Amino acid sequence: MSRRIYLRLKSLEEGKRAFLERFPVGGFRAPELIPTVEACGRVTASPVFARLSSPTYHAAAMDGVAVRAEDTFEAHVDRPLRLTLGIQAHPVNTGHPLPAGTNAVIMVEEVTEEDDGTVLIEAPAYPWQNVRRVGEDIVATELLLPQNHRITPYDLGALLGAGIVSVPVRPKPKVALVPTGSELVSVEMLSDGKVPGPGQVIEYNSVVLAGLIRQWGGDPVRHPPVPDEPEALRGSIEEAIACGADLVVVIAGSSAGSEDLTVKVVEELGAVLVHGISMMPGKPTILGVVRDRPVIGNPGYPVSSVVSCEQIVGPLICRLLGVESPPRLKLLARTSQKVPSKIGMEEFVRVKLGEVRGHIVATPLPRAAGSITTLTRADGILRVPEEVEGVEEGQVVEVELLRSPEAIRRTLVAIGSHDLTLDLIADRLAASGLGYTLASSNVGSLGGLMAIRKGHAHLAGSHLLDTETGDYNFSYIRRYLQGVPVRLVHLVYREQGLIVPKGNPLEIRDLGDLLRPEVTFINRQGGSGTRVLLDYHLARLGLDPALIRGYDREEYTHMAVAVAVASGAAQAGMGILAAANALDLDFVPVARERYDLVIPGDLFHSEGIQLLLEVIRCPEFRSAVASMGGYDPSESGRVLL
Numbered sequence: 001m002s003r004r005i006y007l008r009l010k011s012l013e014e015g016k017r018a019f020l021e022r023f024p025v026g027g028f029r030a031p032e033l034i035p036t037v038e039a040c041g042r043v044t045a046s047p048v049f050a051r052l053s054s055p056t057y058h059a060a061a062m063d064g065v066a067v068r069a070e071d072t073f074e075a076h077v078d079r080p081l082r083l084t085l086g087i088q089a090h091p092v093n094t095g096h097p098l099p100a101g102t103n104a105v106i107m108v109e110e111v112t113e114e115d116d117g118t119v120l121i122e123a124p125a126y127p128w129q130n131v132r133r134v135g136e137d138i139v140a141t142e143l144l145l146p147q148n149h150r151i152t153p154y155d156l157g158a159l160l161g162a163g164i165v166s167v168p169v170r171p172k173p174k175v176a177l178v179p180t181g182s183e184l185v186s187v188e189m190l191s192d193g194k195v196p197g198p199g200q201v202i203e204y205n206s207v208v209l210a211g212l213i214r215q216w217g218g219d220p221v222r223h224p225p226v227p228d229e230p231e232a233l234r235g236s237i238e239e240a241i242a243c244g245a246d247l248v249v250v251i252a253g254s255s256a257g258s259e260d261l262t263v264k265v266v267e268e269l270g271a272v273l274v275h276g277i278s279m280m281p282g283k284p285t286i287l288g289v290v291r292d293r294p295v296i297g298n299p300g301y302p303v304s305s306v307v308s309c310e311q312i313v314g315p316l317i318c319r320l321l322g323v324e325s326p327p328r329l330k331l332l333a334r335t336s337q338k339v340p341s342k343i344g345m346e347e348f349v350r351v352k353l354g355e356v357r358g359h360i361v362a363t364p365l366p367r368a369a370g371s372i373t374t375l376t377r378a379d380g381i382l383r384v385p386e387e388v389e390g391v392e393e394g395q396v397v398e399v400e401l402l403r404s405p406e407a408i409r410r411t412l413v414a415i416g417s418h419d420l421t422l423d424l425i426a427d428r429l430a431a432s433g434l435g436y437t438l439a440s441s442n443v444g445s446l447g448g449l450m451a452i453r454k455g456h457a458h459l460a461g462s463h464l465l466d467t468e469t470g471d472y473n474f475s476y477i478r479r480y481l482q483g484v485p486v487r488l489v490h491l492v493y494r495e496q497g498l499i500v501p502k503g504n505p506l507e508i509r510d511l512g513d514l515l516r517p518e519v520t521f522i523n524r525q526g527g528s529g530t531r532v533l534l535d536y537h538l539a540r541l542g543l544d545p546a547l548i549r550g551y552d553r554e555e556y557t558h559m560a561v562a563v564a565v566a567s568g569a570a571q572a573g574m575g576i577l578a579a580a581n582a583l584d585l586d587f588v589p590v591a592r593e594r595y596d597l598v599i600p601g602d603l604f605h606s607e608g609i610q611l612l613l614e615v616i617r618c619p620e621f622r623s624a625v626a627s628m629g630g631y632d633p634s635e636s637g638r639v640l641l
Contacts, residue, residue, distance in 0.1 A: 009283070011386060012311060012346055015274040019287040019312070020319050022273070023294055026148070027320035028246055031168045036159045039151045041217065042169040043321045048145040052163035053135035058098040062130040065089040065111055065119060066102040072124045080112075080120040089119050098131060105130035138162045148322035150217070172219040173247055173320040175313070176240035177206040180233060180253040180262070181300065184225035205251045205305045208372075209298070212309055218317045221245070228253070233265050241293050246320060248293065249313060250286075252300030262286055262297035270295065278386055279346045281369040282308035301369035307348050328400040331408075333362035333380070336415065336441070336456040339391040341384040350378035351399060352439040354413035354458070357603075361413055361456050362399055363441040379403045379411070379439065394454070410435045412608050416448020416460035417529050418557040419595055420578050421492055421625050421633075428615040436608050442556045444528035445473075449480045449598065458603055459612075461491070463529035463595040467536045472529075472594040474641070485601030488641035491616060492595050492625060493632040495577040496533055498588040499565050506571055508588055511537055514548045514572060521550035522561050522570035530558070533591060534574045559583075577630025587630075596640065613637055 010018070031045030060066060067089050075081035083089040089111075090099040098105075104125040112120040138144070144158055145151070151159075151167070159167060184203040185196055196202055203225050210220035226236050233250070240248045253262040263286050266272050270290035275297075277285045281304035286297025294316060298308050318325045333353060341347045351362040362382060365374045380399040384391060391397055401408070412429070414422060418440070426438035443451070448460030466475040473488060500508050506519060511534075514521050524530040538545055545551045550570060555561050559582065561573035566583045580587040603609055615621055617637035625633040 009276045009278040009344075010274050012277055012279045015277045015285075015287060016312060016315065019273055019294070020316055022289060023316065023319060025319055026322040027170055027173060028293075029171045032171055033166050033168050036156060036165050036167050039159070039167050039169060040153055040156055042151050042167075042172075043217065043323055044145050044147050044149045044151065045168040045170045045322075046147050047143055048159065048164060048167055050138045050140050050142050050144050050162035050164070052138075052161075053140045054138040054161040055132055055134060055136065058103075058134055059132040060092040060094055060096045060098060060105045060130065061132050062105050062107045063093050064091075064105045064108040064130065066092045066096075066098050066105050067125055068102055069104040069125045069127045069129065072104075072106075072121060075121045075124045077122045080122050082114075082118045082120055085113075085117050085119060103127050103131065150321075150323055170321050172217060173317050174245050175213050175218045175220050175317070176223060176243075176245035176248045177209055177213075177220055177251060178223045178226055178233075178236045178240060178248060179203045179206050179251040180226045180228065182227040182229075186224060204372075205298075205300070205302060208302070208306060209249065209251070209309050209313070212306070212314065213317065216314050216317045217321050217323075218247075228261060230261050230265055233261050234269065237265065237269060237290060237295060241291050246293065247313070247316060248290070248295045249298050249309070250295065251298045251305060253297065263288075266290060266295050266297065277308075278344055279307070279311070279348065280342070281348065281367075282311065283345070285312060287312065299369070302372040303350075303375060304369045306375060328381075328402075329405065330398050330400055331360055331405060332396050333360040333382075333399045334456075335382075335391055335393055335395050335397060336361050336363040336413075336451060336454075337443070338393045339364050339382065339384065341388060341390040343389050344386050346386040347384040349382040349384060350374045351380050351382050352377065352411075352413070352441060353379035353399065353401075353403075353408045354411035354439050355409045356413055356458060357455055359455075360399075360408065362397065363413070363415065363439070363456075365441075377439075379408055407435065407437070410437065410608065412436060412438045412458045412612060413456070414438055414440045414448075414459050414461060415443055415451035415457040416441075416462055416598070417445040417595070418442040418559075419461055419492070419494070420558065420576070420582070420628060421595075421631070422461065424621060424624055425612060425615055428618075428621055429611065432611060432615070434607075434611060436611055438612070444525055444531070444556070446476070446480070446527035449476060452486060452598055452600060453481055453484055455600075458599070458606075458609060460598045461595060462598050463494075463533075463593050465529065465533050465536055465593065467532075467539075473596050473598070477598065477641070481598075486641070487599045487601055487604045487639060489597045489599060489613065489616075490594065490635050490638045490640055491597050491633075492636060493592055494595055495587075495589055495591075495630040496530060496574065496593050497577065497590040498572045499562050499575045499580045500572050500586045500588060501565060501568075502585055504586045504588070508572055510588065511541060511543060511590065515543060517549065519549065519572055520570045521548050521553070522564040522573035523551055523554050524561065524574055525554040525556055528556075529593070529595075530574050533593060537590060578628040581629040592632075 213220040266288035274287040350365040445462040451457040558575040558579035561575040562579040622633040
């Protein structure tokens with residue numbers, strides 16, 4: 001099969017408008033009548049009018065005595081008025097019907113009961129005092145809820161109070177999710193204890209999208225994976241529509257590759273309205289119609305799949321329900337680094353957020369469309385318009401929130417060197433129950449010091465070796481943070497060395513073996529403490545980095561280095577022992593180093609930082625760190641500066 005090309009990309013708004021307007025507001029199916037007690041979250045299909053008034057009788061609003069207000073006008077503090085119980089004054093409790101002939105309630109605190117069956121009052125009552133009159137809340141026949149209204153828990157009370165025991169609602173749009181790809185295996189295989197074989201991929205996009213669809217009010221139906229065969233895909237789409245699907249989402253197979261069948265099959269069955277939207281991720285999205293039903297070709301990469309679904313499927317479900325798409329909360333944030341972007345493509349950038357000195361700081365996460373964890377870690381979405389060529393560092397931008405503003409204000413922003421113990425700190429902070437979290441961005445030790453200087457972070461991890469003194473961090477703080485008061489807190493000592501495959505098949509024993517032609521190396525980025533440490537030892541041994549194959553290939557975390565070695569992309573990489581242990585790799589020690597936290601002086605005594613210090617000083621944290629291997633946390637929390 002030949003490859004297709006995107007003849008003309010449509011903007012997101014242009015493509016969405018052309019697509020959504022093809023389908024009726026309120027959906028394809030007739031309303032259904034359901035019990036009111038089960039109607040929360042559903043959408044009214046027609047206006048709902050009150051059957052009864054509420055209350056249906058004049059009711060006491062206070063505990064006291066019910067009276068005829070006109071009988072009390074002569075009462076005065078100097079001339080208390082005596083009323084006979086059972087005749088002029090009737091004891092009532094809150095909610096009781098008013099006795100016939102009464103129109104006011106005097107609170108029990110304002111009544112003196114005598115032994116002779118009378119009560120004394122010192123102030124007159126006025127008509128309807130402390131009384132809930134008939135229809136005070138709801139009047140029979142009045143409009144309770146308009147059509148196309150999403151029913152809230154509060155609405156349930158109003159409906160039942162007005163005697164409405166069943167309500168007409170719009171059917172939940174039935175969404176068929178059809179994953180495609182001969183390499184896919186169902187998630188159900190995991191319950192049997194099996195693992196995917198070579199070339200197999202666990203299909204989880206449909207599970208993620210199903211969760212989103214339920215949030216929007218739809219009814220997702222997951223289909224088993226369909227192989228890359230036109231007839232199989234055609235049959236699945238036709239079956240889904242025949243079984244009553246209001247919307248079909250074909251997952252993967254939407255781009256322009258030789259095995260991407262969706263556009264061809266949709267063209268054969270109906271019509272393709274859009275193939276390709278100028279947004280990243282999510283560019284390959286297909287918007288089509290088959291038998292008057294919308295069919296969407298959803299990209300296969302997880303992040304692309306989610307973004308496309310949120311931008312197209314979510315609004316379509318809301319249209320079929322007759323409601324507006326709920327907007328996300330937004331706030332203004334300042335970017336901690338430059339965010340490049342392509343002209344002509346609207347980009348959805350996942351960001352970590354935190355409040356530093358009263359300003360929200362947005363730090364971009366990696367943009368790989370296949371990395372679902374960038375969504376699990378994201379606090380917000382920065383939308384870079386298609387007419388803008390990126391965002392400058394420090395620029396104030398609008399961010400759509402994925403977490404609450406309060407949660408973001410209790411996020412500690414860590415920018416700097418990567419270390420696995422930061423994940424443990426984040427977990428311990430969350431376990432404290434005080435609402436604090438730790439958001440880490442891995443830019444290297446030197447990048448962390450720059451973030452502290454610019455006011456973008458609460459703390460920075462650093463392990464910069466002074467090649468003249470053999471000490472760590474102090475000289476770099478003096479050089480790069482001159483005039484910026486900071487505190488330096490020790491976190492761990494750790495083992496740095498060469499991560500090599502299990503069994504060390506190439507018998508790598510020291511840094512000199514990196515110059516062997518059969519060894520491919522994976523490095524850490526310039527400015528990282530690990531890179532400084534490596535260069536120091538290469539220089540000390542008189543080894544030329546230019547002779548190391550792969551010296552210029554860079555990763556930003558120790559785990560990324562370990563993954564490169566585990567996958568066979570490299571035979572060696574510089575990293576920490578804990579990363580090698582995590583992936584069951586071998587390790588060649590090179591040096592023991594000190595890893596510290598740099599904290600701005602004015603933030604040192606803040607609640608969040610003090611809680612973090614409590615965490616790293618507690619025995620449970622030290623024990624968890626030591627169990628990872630390659631760490632010495634015995635002095636964690638010691639203030640060095």
